[in-house]
Amino acid sequence: MPLSEHEQRMLEQMERALYAEDPKFASALEGSGLRTYTRRRVYQAVAGFLVGIALLMAGMVAKQIWVSVVGFLVMLGCAVLAVTGWRKAPKPGEQPAAAVRRQARPKRSVMDRIEQRWQRRRDEQQGH
Numbered sequence: 641m642p643l644s645e646h647e648q649r650m651l652e653q654m655e656r657a658l659y660a661e662d663p664k665f666a667s668a669l670e671g672s673g674l675r676t677y678t679r680r681r682v683y684q685a686v687a688g689f690l691v692g693i694a695l696l697m698a699g700m701v702a703k704q705i706w707v708s709v710v711g712f713l714v715m716l717g718c719a720v721l722a723v724t725g726w727r728k729a730p731k732p733g734e735q736p737a738a739a740v741r742r743q744a745r746p747k748r749s750v751m752d753r754i755e756q757r758w759q760r761r762r763d764e765q766q767g768h
Contacts, residue, residue: 647758681721686718695708
């Protein structure tokens with residue numbers, strides 16, 4: 641049973657309010673955030689790697705070995721983050737592993753669940 645026009649308007653208003661109130665949370669609910677998250681993580685790791693190179697060079701120029709060691713450790717840590725982030729990133733057109741696991745059970749949209757709840761409430765009201 642589809643939602644009435646009034647119910648659809650109310651749902652759209654709630655969605656707009658959610659986007660206005662907390663756009664980060666709303667975009668996380670859309671489900672496309674994993675790929676952008678891993679890409680951003682790789683970019684941050686590359687930037688950190690460059691900072692590590694700068695620290696390594698600065699330590700060599702200033703003849704401060706501890707600065708060079710810190711720079712090397714930053715480079716090493718960022719390289720590990722970049723490689724692990726790159727491996728975890730889903731390929732274009734590929735679904736993330738979590739989405740593949742979720743497909744084992746029947747996939748229901750938000751609208752389907754809302755309609756089922758609405759029908760359940762209506763049935764309970766008619767039964768009492």
